[in-house]
Amino acid sequence: MGELSSTERSFDGADEEDRRRTDYERELAGLLAQGMFCGPRAGTCPWCGHPGPGFRARLVDTRQCKPGVFDMDECRSCGHVFQNPRLTPAALAYYCRDSYDGLGRDHYASVAEYSRSAQRARVRLVTAHRRPTSWLDVGARQGHLCREARRMLPGTRVTALDPSPEVLRARDRGWTDEADQRPLTRFAEDHPGEFDVVSLVHYAERTADPRAQFAAARRLLRPGGVVLIEQVNPLSRYADLHGRYWYCWLAPQNLHLMPADNVCGALGELGFTVADVRRGAANKPFDNVAALLTALNHRLPPARSWPWSSRRASVAGRAARTAAMVLAAPALALALAVDSLLHPLISRGGGGNTYRIVAVAR
Template identity: 40%
Template sequence: MSSSTDGRPEEPATAGRAGAVSALRPGYQAELAQGTERFFEPRRDDCPWCGSGRLRERLRTSDLFQHKPGRFLLDRCLQCGHVFQNPRLNAEGLEFYYRDFYDGLGEKSLGGVFAGRQKMYRQRAESLRPFAERPGTWLDVGTGHGHYCETARTVFPGTSFDGLDLSAGVELAEQAGRVERGIRGSFVDLAERLGDGYDVVSMFHYLEHSTEPREELRAARRTIRPGGHLLIEVPDPESRWARLLGRWWLPWLQPQHLHFIPVANLRQELAELGFTVVAEQHAEPHDPVDLLGAVWLLLDAVAPPEDAPWLATPPTRLRRLLRTATLLAGVPALLAAALLDRLLVKPLARPWGLANAYRVVARRD
């Protein structure tokens, strides 16, 4: 079996998931034998956004998505409202918990999810139309496999879309023709080389993944021409669903999401960087999946786990049957939650403060 660049076995093309899990299990178990404490930086006693020492615990949770071992804490700053992971994952921890989520074992399932969201991608692109009818060049930061750019091109057919991402997905996006140029690497590190010629830079659900969101905003300013625009969409930590659903609120996405920025903080930071916010949207970027996501996470937590290489041993046949039975029993609850999300919650998302995300369009002055 061949090996990947980080020494892990590559998934054989014909082995299927079971074979891939078996091949990856020894490596994961060797890492986990060393404990998960080494994946974290020291806990900090001040806010990374405003420096205040007035912190309060916001959330304790586990990895509800992959079910990798570990406990994660979020703190909220009582001064500015910023919510952040504390202690934060270090570089080794980020690599461990991201592994096999968007790539490897998770690439096929997550790729299908992202590919099927054309309506949302189109709405994101349309949010710029009142301010820029024909942008020439567009850089999508955190583009993944480039599905957003593929859809946005139907809204702006004359625009050249580049995509930037840390993962190999951006190279696949270029090969598939979804982006003109796939740029792999850190946005902060590459900003100077990219220059200041882009008409638009977009960051859709990207800043919350960043270790230093302020540096990402400075990088955006360096790459946008004067008069160009920055589009940002992030989870809204002030959403009422965040309080009502607790750890079952899908956008917490621990341990991947490191920062949750209140919109007032973002507006102030953009103003200090020389941007003018020309649009702030809450109802439009709301994704009606809060109840559905909460029910699914709860069912997935209650059911015996699916086989994964971070489990010491594969589930028995009985546990696999119990998992299937649990998920099937939950189908009515999933259907009811989906209907409530779309028919009841979505129309009330803005007036009731239930929107789970916000979008900002800002012009570089």
């Protein structure tokens, strides 16, 4: 897997493009040839063990347009939605690569800059329950939540945990005090009871065993410490309305989508007291406009050539894409307006696209 570390370098020149394309093709072929792409199909729910999960959705990678088709099943008993069969860790790394680092670093950074208000809301939600002296952000990516936590909480020591080298850059920029690339479960073995706050923002969905991640968070917290969990809500009506183009599927990176009640029950079993659950209030008002943009991105000719895609960018293709985006502008504006108008209504209910949970360690 190490041969693709060159994605940290600039992406220019036909030779570099061809070399990277060869690397991606070789890696995918190797995963398939060695049977390392996905595990066996599960016949029971990975959350509650109930047999006979039902089919929920068939998805593709609509973000980076990497190859593959991925099925999501749903437990008929507890409502847990999960990828079935599930990608192996090596295959998941293939799909995550260049999403938040490498070739996708600048794009992700530009999008994340628009989420400052959401990051501040997360900090305020936590401090309503605990004023921390130490905070661990798990799945920190480029460190944007860490940056806001340090700005809003002077004197709080913030640690970023993520497998990406981006966390090291966050430390070098002064956005976080410490950075670590180890898995959460391994990190927890070495740092029991050292933190007042552990945040898992859109992290547990992308792990093979979310319960193990929650247990590791409990191990890291002092008594009275707070865990903040933010996840995609699989009960959102937009999931079925928009089908594969629902932005929050984030296929194939999201392996599990858990109803909030399931997570609250698990936290109670692990020694937490659930203090706050934000369902509609955590909604991100972009479902319709994001679905339209996602569909356009997936269907239109690419704006540039990517090393993992067989679709090559061309002058004609770029012109067609630009023309289509111009023609779609009124529809995009309407979708954005609908999202804004419906947001107050959704915020008062429980069917938003995201939920946040704050739980206190007993």
